[in-house]
Amino acid sequence: MDVEPETIEQLRQSFAYGSRSNLNFKFLKGLSDDDFGAFLGELLSAVAGATDDGDVNRVIDAAYRWQLESYSAHLGDPADFPHRHDDIPLATLDKPLSECTIGLLTSSGHFVDGDDPRPFDVDEMTQTDAEARIAEFLSAAPSLSAIPVDTPASSLKVRHGGYPVASVAADHQVALPLEHMKSLVDEKVIGELAPTAYSFVGATSQVRLRKQNAPEWAEQLRDDGVDAVLLVPV
């Protein structure tokens, strides 16, 4: 049986939820075929250089440069950005940061072991399953997971079909900086860390989030007594 040869476009797209899925490189889908060739050329030159001098930063830099290039190209005309706002809601602190209770919220997809948000009523959904169902996540309302800030790192879980979670899973403070916040309390940079941090899967229905969930979550944070909030999009 003849097999159709894979096109460059199919190759690029295979890294984004395809046969070679690797969310570190899903940006390849957004490059033109010509730019994909340029990316490969640059990457190989960097590998050759690193082979001689051991400086892998040049490899990291090449991959990063093309990640930026892809997202920048994908952005297109800022006037067409779908969630553009010309107004800027602005609140101000009414006391020094050192006296403030700070809330923490991230779109990392963290939850506490034993308190799984069970997307689509699935028990113990895996990261692989979450990636496979990314389209469903993007059209569904998000769920907010409450994370008591004294939760030990060993009880934290992370699952999110939209980004490569390995770095966050290896060290939760990559996105959920509970211990750093506590040390900043000890040093009196901030007053307190609010007792509950929050996380949700940022790959979600933007309309539902904006109209329904975001205002509810804001009220929740106010009820928690926070004076200000640190947000960490992933």
Next chain:
Amino acid sequence: MSVGHVQRAIESIGIPTVGVYVRSFGHIPGLMGVARAAITKHPMGRPLGAPGDGERQRSVVLAALVLLEQREQTIIELPDPWRPKAGGSRA
């Protein structure tokens, strides 16, 4: 974009916010009209720093938190390039 919506909603009810955005999403704070943002030169999926690089993570958190005292829209880009330490904690 998701966090931009949340950041706007929180700010709208009178609570100051700051977000840490990776540079690939660095256009979002300006276009969405969020109050305060620190943009890092970090690759997607590592907003505060590499796994095991507590020093970078903490410095980004601190740089963001101090922005909370700003009384007008403030978006800064943190200058440090992505330079993970050999032997970070990723398995």
